Amino acid sequence: MDLGLKDATAVVVGGGRGMGFATARCLAQDGARVAVVGRTPDVVADAATALSELGSPDALGLVADTTDADQVQRVFDELAQRWGELNILVNAVGPDAVGTFEDLTDEQWRIAFDGGVMGMVHCVRSALPLLRGAQWGRIVNFSAHSTQRQSVILPAYTAAKAALTSVSKNLSLLLAKDEIMVNVVSPGSIASEALLGWAESVGVDGSDPYALMAAIDEHFGHPAHLPRAGLPDEIGPVVAFLASRRNSYMTGANINVDGGSDFT
Structure with a gap:
């Protein structure tokens, strides 16, 4: 299906690997200009090369630690100079926090929320002027099925993802007047x-x-x-649809891609 993404501008944060890269590939194959953002220079550079080979014009690999607001702002300042506007922002970064409630330290909790919530906050805040300046805009944030089906070794990770889901819902309300649609995808066992x-x-x-x-x-x-x-390539098409103009009336939704579950 043609998603209407030819020459659209898209940023995939965490787009160098896994589900983020699978999403970036789908956007590139539909003709979008895609910038992947990540912490590792070689990873984002290789991803940008692969996206160019798939047909993405002006594919970019940009380095930033999204927990650092200044680094994030520099990335979006560069995109403002290069593209002038932004249609799509995908936040696919997840926190690395594994351990039971009794084992996790305060520092591990802080890292989970910095990586799982504040990174997204920094990116959306910096991207909003570019999204508002475009003819259409979409934001898709990655949450997790553990917000609906708990695991005792993921309390900090799950709490961070639940907070991200809540902020996303609030953004969908805030940005409705701008017709910028904000949705969440919750992958299962991928x-x-x-x-x-x-x-x-x-x-x-x-x-x-x-x-x-x-x-x-x-x-x-x-x-x-x-x-x-599931496989990362089974997540990418769902995110690409939500990020496209084909999604013309869905906002504030949390989409489970989980192989079937008993979520309520």
């Missing part, structure tokens, strides 16, 4: 780098999505209705 790293630590072949889901069931009791884990 074969991301983090999940694959966990699989390796428990001796599971992460390349087999069926074995991965069986391990999730065994260790967490949280299987999906489908008998396998």
Whole structure:
């Protein structure tokens, strides 16, 4: 389906790897100009090269730590000079915080909220003038299914993602008058780098999505209705639709992409 993204401008924060990169690929394949933002120069540079090869005009790899508001502002100042406006902002960065409530330190809680909430806040704040200056605008933020199905080893991560979901809902209300649509995607058990790293630590072949889901069931009791884990490429098209002009009336929604669950 043509998403109407030819020559649209898009920023994917955390777009160098995993679900962020899968999203950036979908946008690039539809003709959008895509900038990926991340902390690692080689990763974002390689991603920009790959997006150019997929047909993205003026694909960019920009380096910033999104927990640093000044670094974020510099990125969007550069984009303002280069593009002058922005149609799409995707925030795909997640905090790295694993541990039970009793084990997590105050510093780990702070890192979770800095990476999981404040990074998004910094990006939206800096992007808003460019989004408001464009003919149309979309924001898509990545939350997580753990906000609806708890895990005892993810209290800080889940709390940060729940806060991100709440802020996103508030933004959808605030920006409705500008017709800038704000939505959230909540991936389920997706074969991301983090999940694959966990699989390796428990001796599971992460390349087999069926074995991965069986391990999730065994260790967490949280299987999906489908008998396998999802893949990053199954997230990208959903985000790309929400970020496109084809999404003309959906805002303030939280979309589960989870293989089926008992969410309420």
